[in-house]
Amino acid sequence: MTGRPPAAPSPAAPSAELTDVPELPELPDGWVRADCHLHTVASGDAVTTLDQLAERAARVRLDVVCITDHNEVSAALAASARGIGARVIVGEEVRTPAGDVIGLFLRERIPYVLPLAEVVRRIRDQGGLVYLPHPFDPVRSSLGDAADSLCAAGLADIVEIFNAKIKNQALNDQSAALAVRWDLPGGAGSDAHDPAGVGAAYLEMPDFDGPASFLAALTLARVAGEFRDHAPRYGGHQAS
Numbered sequence: 001m002t003g004r005p006p007a008a009p010s011p012a013a014p015s016a017e018l019t020d021v022p023e024l025p026e027l028p029d030g031w032v033r034a035d036c037h038l039h040t041v042a043s044g045d046a047v048t049t050l051d052q053l054a055e056r057a058a059r060v061r062l063d064v065v066c067i068t069d070h071n072e073v074s075a076a077l078a079a080s081a082r083g084i085g086a087r088v089i090v091g092e093e094v095r096t097p098a099g100d101v102i103g104l105f106l107r108e109r110i111p112y113v114l115p116l117a118e119v120v121r122r123i124r125d126q127g128g129l130v131y132l133p134h135p136f137d138p139v140r141s142s143l144g145d146a147a148d149s150l151c152a153a154g155l156a157d158i159v160e161i162f163n164a165k166i167k168n169q170a171l172n173d174q175s176a177a178l179a180v181r182w183d184l185p186g187g188a189g190s191d192a193h194d195p196a197g198v199g200a201a202y203l204e205m206p207d208f209d210g211p212a213s214f215l216a217a218l219t220l221a222r223v224a225g226e227f228r229d230h231a232p233r234y235g236g237h238q239a240s
């Protein structure tokens with residue numbers, strides 16, 4: 001008996017600072033990695049600065065980040081203007097009485113005191129896309145039944161079928177079923193509120209140059225992701 005062959009040596013031992021980053025397969029030519037949902041310090045309940053986002057996005061090899069702060073676009077606009085390495089899509093996770101909805105490809109902030117239908121109208125008036133974050137997560141402000149109504153009315157563009165902050169995967173599966181039911185493309189996002197969370201979920205997808213081609217590319221996208229809970233809010237030792 002010869003036993004099992006030795007395992008192939010890993011091509012390169014990661015440096016100590018990269019040990020939390022998995023080895024990633026190369027993408028097909030013209031494809032990108034895009035985290036569709038993440039927060040910066042502008043969200044109020046998140047800690048990631050733009051410098052940290054730039055560093056982290058490079059480390060986890062994200063090509064595109066959708067900055068979707070709560071009721072705020074200042075950091076997304078600033079990141080877009082100054083450049084952070086990864087391409088920035090300006091987004092906003094807008095609180096409505098019916099639950100949270102995200103606008104992607106925005107140009108200006110949308111207030112959070114408006115009814116859901118008005119927020120959706122304002123997203124589309126800007127040429128943006130209506131993205132439904134964690135629609136069935138009961139512990140956050142989610143649309144629930146209103147998500148189905150939006151889809152039925154033709155007012156949703158993308159359903160978040162994988163959110164890395166959701167521990168119970170049945171809730172992500174429920175979102176995926178919603179997307180299938182209404183023949184809508186799926187999105188995936190880390191929903192990171194700290195640097196370590198950035199890239200916990202993302203899409204591998206053909207590159208795009210605007211909302212229409214983003215939507216078209218989503219039909220070919222592959223979801224990559226894992227559950228990654230929030231880091232301790234004030235107890236960590238991250239550099240500022």
Ligand SMILES: [Zn+2]
Pocket residue numbers: 037038039068093133191
């Ligand atoms: Zn979020």
